[in-house]
Amino acid sequence: MHELGIIVHISRTLTKLADEKKLSKIGSVTLEVGEVSGIVPDYMTDAWNYYKKKTPLLAESELRMETLPAVTFCEECENTYETVKYGKICPRCNSPRTYLLTGSECNIKEIEAC
């Protein structure tokens, strides 16, 4: 049910935005979803289609998702590498002293609305 909790927050943000910009209908919502954000796109779509019916502003909207690749930085050798492929241990020097640069975020990128 994680995805539904997130959609509640997206809907609140968009309702506020629609108020400010005098929008009455949203046609599409585009999210940028980090590869390691823990968000499952299929669940997101299902939850969206369930939730939107309860919200007139979103009732006819389509949810689109773009993937943001996950990249990790190694403090030991200053290497950057693909998180999903290699995980927490640097493939160049085997150090665990690494941290995620990008890939855990989830942003609302843009909407189509009138």
Added chain:
Amino acid sequence: MDMKIIEVKQSIFADNDADAERLRQQLKSEGTFLLNVMSSPGSGKTTTLVRTINALSDEFRIGIMEADIDSDVDARTMSENTKAKTIQIHTGGMCHLDADMTRQGITELGTADVDLAILENVGNLVCPAEFDTGASKNVMILSVPEGHDKPLKYPLIFKVCDALLINKIDVMPYFDFDMDKVTEYAHMRNPDIKIFPICAKTGEGMDAWYEWLRTEVKEWRS
């Protein structure tokens, strides 16, 4: 009607972050300290909190909010074993609490006669770390059987926590849990995190934790 594209560029957590900040300010002005306690299921949140509440109940008026998924077992344990005012937050099967649900809990608990409010969050190391509840301080409980490499696997929760309780140190002889390694890994994620090895079952090591909490609550209320 013509649809137009509107750039939003906002994190999905931004609205909750702002809401959490409002709740934190409200609690500050009302003189109530909110402690958010997170861990995997079974790490010892309830056991640790029962002991903590009984140790501090002469000094502070304590209230507790239980958010375990679809059960009131913990709420019952609390009211049977402590004098703290206890309420159950119903998450409706949700895997995390947000600031809005926390505010509803706080409203039900009431702040007028509560100096220290404690939230036993949903047992999960991932999304409770992403959703700021508006707490004054966040703590995490990691128990020895879970292993010392948790900070490598779940970096975010270590980043957002002010204190880390390492529970069940009584079973250290049976696990290859390395206290030095867990300290090193946790500090990699968060150089400021305070670490307290404890045994919630016997109370060993818990005085240092009480002292930390006592100091934080007093400072918040001053």
